[in-house]
Amino acid sequence: MSEPTVASRVDDFVAAISQLQLHASGAQPFEIDGLESVVSVAPESLAQVQKCLTEAHSSALRVAAVGSGAHLQLGNIPEALDVALSTGRLHRIVAHEPADMTVTVEAGVRLADLQHALAEHGQFLPLDPPGADRATVGGILAANVSGPLRHRYGTARDWLLGTRVVHADGSTSKSGGRVVKNVSGYDMHKVYVGSLGTLAVITEVTFKLAPLPKVDCTLAIASPSAAAAQSIISAGHERGLAVIGAELLSPTAASAVCDRGAWTALLRIAGGGAAVARTLDELHDYAALAEGESAEVPGAWDRWRAVFGPADLSLRVSVAPSDAGSIAENLDRRFVGDAAQISATSTAGLVRINLAPADDARAPAIVDHVREIAVERGGVAIVDAAPLAVKQLIDVFGPPRSDIEIMRRLKQRLDPERLLSPGRFVGRI
């Protein structure tokens, strides 16, 4: 007897979940790297997510969890996509304990909505990745994306206290908890961060929160060189000034983000009034020393997030912080003809480069070239976005490292049938 076709398995699946009434026939199909989901479902409770995954599992359908779709360009091309499971209707804030500075949310809550609710209590979740206006909390976690606030606050893992997930077979488990300090059990939630949905579907998340700074302003210091702009960022960092975001922008990036046509240190200065005042004073001094011109640029971060969303070709280089400035400069010099825009969270050793090559055919060579530069300094380069034809030729993560076998066994154990976004992750897991 021949294997049932995908279409007939999808029919079985749709029939099996029909009593949930999730599958409105008009539901948007999702597309990942040219693959279109055959069916999309939008469950609104944990039990419904479980039911969907249980049925997808028994019909051997390949499932991709989708938040807002803000980060679907990440990862390698999946081998197959049958069901898109949207978390968009899992959008409750389950518990916010202002006096405890923790929040538990369903995965489909939009970060922007969450920030809005938290701000009423003078708190926030210090994450501000590109796409933050529409991205969901679960999507941000699964993609492990960060923004300028990383300079001061680190990444999602640093704020994560626990998760609930649904596994490929429809079973559910949790790890961590809702208190700010907890070492019971293995920290499974750490491996779900950045896993691009290849291990489980995240349904609920608990974070610790930070107090919103009382004063918050943004300074752009246009400087004669990358090194000069970087020296200002480094000085602020060394002095422990009240800087919560610090990006080194290439001239092209600076002109798009804050109307400067030079290497620019874009700084978010925040804290108590006196600390901010002193920080501004000192930064002006450092700016003068570096022959930079400083100006307050309100609204710059929204533009930054728009500019540094996915481009035709987007890469992320991770190196030692001390190398970030020179790598940014190097990349700018080499790829100026490809409309490169560069922004480095230099204190975290992260350099982002967005390009619009005139000819797609150049893209693989650019990727190789950037990767070479990163590897030379002991770092790595990851392709965050690329034209489909290019993605077909490369592994966006580059060659796996010595821990790949552990990752494969983890995948094998949690999703032995490889139903969750197969092929999308490192080493085509």
Place this chain on the structure above:
Amino acid sequence: MADEPTPSYVAGEIPNGSVTAALIRDLEAAVGKRYVLSTPDELLLYEYDATIDRARPQIVVLPETAGQVAAAVRAARRFDMPVIPRGAGTGISGGALAATGGVVVALTRMRRIIEVDSENRIAIVEPGVVNLDLSKAVAKHGLYYAPDPSSQRACTIGGNVAENAGGPHTLAVGSTTNHVLGLELVLADGTVIWVGGRTRDLPGYDLAGAFVGSEGTLGIATKIAVRLMRMPESTRTLLAIFNRIDYASNAVSAIIAAGIVPSALEMMDRMIIHAVEQALHCGYPLDAEAVLLIEVDGLEESTAEQSEDIDRICRDSGAREVRLAVKQADRELLWAGRKSSLSALGRYFPNFYVLDGVVPRTRLVEVLRASNAVAEKYGLAVANVFHAGDGNLHPNLLFDERIPGTTVDVLQAGAEIMRLCVDAGGSITGEHGVGLEKRDFMAWLFDDADMAAMSSLKVAFAAGERFNPCKAFPTHRGCGEVSVANAQRVSARLGEDVYV
């Protein structure tokens, strides 16, 4: 999910003498004769950690390199003996005890600080480096290693990684997990790999994050890349004195609710105040019910503003007095009582049992009250000295084990207090680990499916039950009846100035 692996060790199936002798020969070949211990005298020190429970390994090896660790692990595997990694043995959950016997791999000879990259604020260290020694070594660059367990003069970075250790100053900056970038590991088959690394955005699952806090069950850390922090330009310490413990608890929530996250926020109750005052005369009023020790650091301007706010909040919450210290020497004076609290207690009670529970900070008042009531019900004295800012309680049950029946009461009271923490939405451990002691409380927090998912890490790391069997998770068939810690004693080895 795929099937459960079956544990390969069964308690009581300890290899016979000739097997042990052959293994000893292999281990001696790997690390040198001097560094393989197997006589009862030599093993004595390794039967303990800082609990008074004990378990004797057959063999202890003291390797000096990752290669030697790998060779020892391979040798133990050939003879199907479990391996128990061990740091300084300051753990308070029985983590380093050889629960089913086996080979203890003690990492205390691996204490090189391999590299300090001050510009990038990273250090690469061997696991046996003593926590405080790292901070001392990098102080000349104006840097320090933030997680500061109170045992930091003795405990090792490897042990900190395994337990995900915290400390008084991890409130604002997070526990060990927030400060580890990467690890070199020896796995169960003796392979040596890195998870994570010195750069931050390495592609792949966060295996370093998963390893931290795994209590020696997944592998042996042989190198650790840690993040260092810059010393703040200014630090201010406040001591707030309260007539009612409820007032102090309320002040803790009020400080957090006001959006201030101090670098440390510690509480001591009446029992501790009395003990340290008699031992040290550090100026705590004997009629006070609680003191808070609060520290803020950062820019001069911020600490000035925050310490004023904290002063006001404490007074508003009912503090009868708030003292402020800015100069290092004065600050140390305020900390003196906190730091000597356990040794002071030790003068009055032969034994104490340190609990480690967590509750939401908003529930401190009621849980403290209920936990004291539990102690009272059993007729036990209790002293509380703990990381109040993150809701991490450390009730110390004070007793004399020579009085028959007391130990049983202490254990029972301890379990009840843990249960209170869980019922308040908290956890059975904030920093000391589950170890042997709290395995059976895990089911209060996690169901079978939760623990099955966690066990996938044992499969991923291909650890099976080779490393530190019978720890951190509820007893499975193979573990038999390991005698659970019946009481704890801060060991004299740690010196006078230990504090929890």
